[in-house]
């Protein structure tokens with residue numbers, strides 16, 4: 148049976164006829180990537196109820212924590228910097244509650260972009276509210292080239308990681324983030340960095356399968372040589388092995 152992959156929905160504003168209702172959304176490239184890698188995607192609504200979250204975690208074989216808006220610095224005990232953009236504390240709280248239950252289940256987790264950031268916060272880490280705050284020499288991490296499936300910068304990979312098994316010592320990625328990991332959460336290890344030192348991938352030391360990347364592997368979907376599908380295939384493989 149194909150593994151069922153729960154993907155956290157993202158809160159998106161509905162512009163239709165002036166409605167103010169939030170849409171619980173998921174980009175189709177996440178769904179296509181899960182399907183192509185052999186899984187069945189299921190979008191989990193933003194519903195912060197302990198019983199509901201227990202049911203979601205019991206139902207799914209693995210989880211994707213997707214990209215999205217900024218993490219509210221209140222979630223990691225800091226005050227807002229002027230470069231902070233849109234965030235929602237209620238979304239952070241929902242995700243932190245759900246991630247806690249996901250981690251307890253020991254089921255595989257793939258975290259992407261905002262996902263790596265909120266996972267780092269779940270482990271007690273903090274974030275740079277804008278990549279430029281890391282200091283002089285920080286690269287541009289918000290991609291300017293709009294080629295579908297386009298790349299932006301390379302990352303250097305640590306030995307003995309999921310990424311090194313898939314790509315060796317380096318791989319070219321896209322980059323659509325303006326925040327990044329600052330203090331590393333306890334129990335996590337860094338498995339890839341950009342040339343300016345920005346943290347680009349994490350794994351958990353004491354968890355069967357937690358893989359977090361700062362780029363968007365699902366956005367490679369339009370490429371004929373979608374070499375980032377390997378990240379989804381490896382994750383779905385771990386979900387199927389449970």
Ligand SMILES: [Mn+2]
Pocket residue numbers: 288300321322323324341345347361362
């Ligand atoms: Mn980057």
